[in-house]
Amino acid sequence: xxxxxxxxxxxxxxxxxxxxxxxxxxxxxxxxxxxxxxxxxxxxxxxxxxxxxxxxxxxxxxxxxxxxxxxxxxxxxxxxxxxxxxxxxxxxxxxxxxxxxxxxxxxxxxxxxxxxxxxxxxxxxxxxxxxxxxxxxxxxxxxxxxxxxxxxxxxxxxxxxxxxxxxxxxxxxxxxxxxxxxxxxxxxxxxxxxxxxxxxxxxxxxxxxxxxxxxxxxxxxxxxxxxxxxxxxxxxxxxxxxxxxxxxxxxxxxxxxxxxxxxxxxxxxxxxxxxxxxxxxxxxxxxxxxxxxxxxxxxxxxxxxxxxxxxxxxxxxxxxxxxxxxxxxxxxxxxxxxxxxxxxxxxx
Amino acid sequence: xxxxxxxxxxxxxxxxxxxxxxxxxxxxxxxxxxxxxxxxxxxxxxxxxxxxxxxxxxxxxxxxxxxxxxxxxxxxxxxxxxxxxxxxxxxxxxxxxxxxxxxxxxxxxxxxxxxxxxxxxxxxxxxxxxxx
Numbered sequence: 001x002x003x004x005x006x007x008x009x010x011x012x013x014x015x016x017x018x019x020x021x022x023x024x025x026x027x028x029x030x031x032x033x034x035x036x037x038x039x040x041x042x043x044x045x046x047x048x049x050x051x052x053x054x055x056x057x058x059x060x061x062x063x064x065x066x067x068x069x070x071x072x073x074x075x076x077x078x079x080x081x082x083x084x085x086x087x088x089x090x091x092x093x094x095x096x097x098x099x100x101x102x103x104x105x106x107x108x109x110x111x112x113x114x115x116x117x118x119x120x121x122x123x124x125x126x127x128x129x130x131x132x133x134x135x136x137x138x139x140x141x142x143x144x145x146x147x148x149x150x151x152x153x154x155x156x157x158x159x160x161x162x163x164x165x166x167x168x169x170x171x172x173x174x175x176x177x178x179x180x181x182x183x184x185x186x187x188x189x190x191x192x193x194x195x196x197x198x199x200x201x202x203x204x205x206x207x208x209x210x211x212x213x214x215x216x217x218x219x220x221x222x223x224x225x226x227x228x229x230x231x232x233x234x235x236x237x238x239x240x241x242x243x244x245x246x247x248x249x250x251x252x253x254x255x256x257x258x259x260x261x262x263x264x265x266x267x268x269x270x271x272x273x274x275x276x277x278x279x280x281x282x283x284x285x286x287x288x289x290x291x292x293x294x295x296x297x298x299x300x301x302x303x304x305x306x307x308x309x310x311x312x313x314x315x316x317x318x319x320x321x322x323x324x325x326x327x328x329x330x331x332x333x334x335x336x337x338x339x340x341x342x343x344x345x346x347x348x
Numbered sequence: 349x350x351x352x353x354x355x356x357x358x359x360x361x362x363x364x365x366x367x368x369x370x371x372x373x374x375x376x377x378x379x380x381x382x383x384x385x386x387x388x389x390x391x392x393x394x395x396x397x398x399x400x401x402x403x404x405x406x407x408x409x410x411x412x413x414x415x416x417x418x419x420x421x422x423x424x425x426x427x428x429x430x431x432x433x434x435x436x437x438x439x440x441x442x443x444x445x446x447x448x449x450x451x452x453x454x455x456x457x458x459x460x461x462x463x464x465x466x467x468x469x470x471x472x473x474x475x476x477x478x479x480x
Contacts, residue, residue, distance in 0.1 A: 029455065030391065031462040039480055041468050212479070220478035224451055237451045278389045347476050 023197075023213045026050035030058060033065040034180055036203025043197040043213035053195045061183070062189045067098055068179040070122070080173060084122065088169030091158060099162045101175070101182050101292075102155070108296055109152050116303040117296055118272050121150040122172025128270055137266070143275045150272060154293045169290035176268075179293020180205040181250055188291070204256075206249045209292055216347040217338075220245035226255045226282045229328045239283075239330065240322065242340040248291040253283030253297040253324075269302050278303045281323055287336060297321075298326055363451070383425050386416065388464040398421065399467075400442075413461035422457070424465060431460035442467050449476050 027041035028050075040057060044050050066072075070080045078094045086092050106117045123146035131138040154168040180202045188207050191198050196210040199219050208219035225239040242249060254277070258267035271278040284301045285295040297319065301309035306325060307331040311331055314322045320336040337343040369457075387394045390408055397405055404419040404427055407413075415436070418427040422444030426436040436458035447454045447467060454467040 029388065029457065029464040029466075031464075032461060037457060037459055041479065149423075199479055206480065214475075216475050220476060221480055222451070222478035238478070241476070243476075341476065 023339050025183070025212070025214065028054055030054075030061070032069075033061045034183065034202055036180075039199075039201040041199050042191070042195040042209075044195050050195070053191055053198075056190055056194070057187060057200075059249070059306070060187055064097070064179075064183045064186060067095060067279075068101075068175050068183070070174065071074055072158060080175060083164050083174050087164045088166040088171070088199070091156070091161065091163035091165040093161065095165050096162060097186070098155065100156055101178065102164065102173075103159075104182070104292060105175075105178060105296075106152065106155070106157060114296075114300060116272055117177050117300045118150060118152055119175055119177060120152040120155055120171055121147075121270075121272050122174035123149045123170065124275055125174045125270060126172065128266075128268065132257065132266070132268065135259055135261070137261060147272075147275060157198065176297040178292060178295050181248065181291040181293070184248065184291035184295075204251055205291065205295060206251075208244050208247055211245050212347075218347045220276060220341075222271055223285050223322060224253075224255075226253055226324055226328075229282065229324055229330070235265070235275075237292070239324070240332075242287060242336070242339050243345050243347050244287070244342070247287060247289060248294040249285060249287050250294040250298040251283055251285040252302040254279075254281075255283065267314055271303050277327050279326060280305050281309075281325060282328065283324040284309065285322040286313070286319065287321070287339075293319070384468045385419055386466045386468055387468065389413075390462045394463075407461075407463055409461070413457070413463070415461055415463045416459055417456075417465050423467065426456050426458065426465070429461060429463075431456050431458055434458060435459070436461075436463070444469060449475070453480075 021044050023087060025043055026047060030038040030040060038061065040054065042050065042053065051340045054236060066074045066077055067079045069077055070084060073079065073081045083092050083094060083125055095175055108114050109118060117318050124143060127138040127146055141222045149168050149170040151168065154166060154171050156165040156167055175293050182206055184200060184202055184207045187200055188209065192209055197213050198209045200207050206221050208221060211217055212219055220241050220243055222238045222241045225237045229239065233241060254267040258265050267277045269275065269278055281302055284298055285302065297313065301313060301321060305314065306323060310320065312335065313319055320333040322332040322336060324330050332340065339345050359472045362461045383399045385397045385399060387405065387407060389407055394407055397406065397419055399419065400421055404421060405417045407415045407417065413430065416427040417424050423441050425441040426439065429436050436456055439452060439456045442450065442454060442456060447469065454469060
């Protein structure tokens with residue numbers, strides 16, 4: 001009798017206490033970094049441990065934000081602004097992080113087929129930036145003059161000294177095409193040991209970590225539908241949903257930063273060869289593990305004619321792309337079918 | 349054979365278990381704050397208000413940023429804001445019904461004023477709904 005009784009007791013206590021061991025989803029929206037809004041969520045055992053991760057994340061995010069800031073200077077920080085204002089005079093010593101990013105950009109930009117993403121075209125991009133602020137097209141002659149100072153080979157990176165030098169003093173760096181993707185990789189490294197099951201979005205630049213801990217096998221990441229294109233599936237303004245773990249998703253599109261003049265849209269992704277916004281696609285989403293590469297490729301494929309983009313993405317193992325063509329039609333590489341809601345994939 | 353004492357003991361344990369369960373059940377109910385609107389200002393929780401009574405909540409920050417959220421039984425929307433772009437006003441209403449179809453989900457965001465208004469809902473019925 002006593003044995004039966006103890007057995008019952010254990011059983012009852014176990015049943016009562018099981019539910020409280022389950023991990024819950026916590027989330028936070030963070031403002032003030034990378035000129036966008038950051039959404040961060042993850043599964044962990046308490047609000048306290050989530051807050052602790054958030055604190056470390058925010059600390060790293062602040063550092064990266066300042067490092068890649070081209071508009072402001074910070075005391076004692078050789079950030080992008082500092083490099084742009086002093087590397088024309090003498091080599092500037094920079095943090096390993098900034099040096100590493102520039103080196104990665106240089107290596108990729110040298111690769112045949114990858115040339116169109118040029119972080120050394122800051123002179124051209126700032127003319128377009130000012131034009132969008134003022135709502136008028138940039139001056140054609142000014143653009144022509146600016147293109148004379150966009151030669152990446154004039155950016156001299158010294159590996160041993162970790163210095164950056166502009167052999168052309170008028171050249172300017174603009175990291176807009178890669179900074180958020182690269183930052184996402186660094187932030188992932190900060191979070192993943194402490195809370196492996198997480199998702200972070202830097203204004204649409206998404207990284208999803210290990211599987212959610214609520215019974216689902218995958219995170220669901222939606223892709224926003226460009227205006228004028230028919231949304232599919234769940235309704236609302238989603239174009240599709242991808243179910244992924246340990247994967248980056250980055251979208252480049254014509255529908256977020258743009259101005260309209262005489263009914264024509266001028267967005268922010270500028271073709272270095274024409275100095276005008278590229279019009280091959282409405283949007284392209286890249287899915288691959290590395291955030292920097294995903295960010296780089298999304299800009300690159302947006303600048304390429306559709307067929308060239310398909311050929312290029314198919315040459316990269318474990319990378320896929322979703323395209324919204326100029327006429328509004330939607331296609332994706334075959335390897336994405338298995339993770340796309342529109343092709344029957346689920347989170348389970 | 350059961351003795352009377354054994355029976356009493358078992359009943360006692362069962363009662364204790366029931367009490368424990370109730371305590372935990374109520375606790376989780378509380379932490380989930382079903383049907384609550386959580387308002388964040390500059391990264392900190394400003395206040396939490398339950399859906400229900402029709403009311404306007406004023407969010408006034410030290411830096412002069414001011415937002416007003418209208419709350420009723422179904423949901424909430426941004427009634428006014430002194431931000432420069434007024435995008436938060438255009439984000440419409442969040443209700444218990446419509447949030448899976450909104451690109452911002454359960455949130456209304458005012459970036460310039462750093463205000464985030466969030467509807468706290470229980471996990472969606474459909475596990476295939478996206479997290480973001």
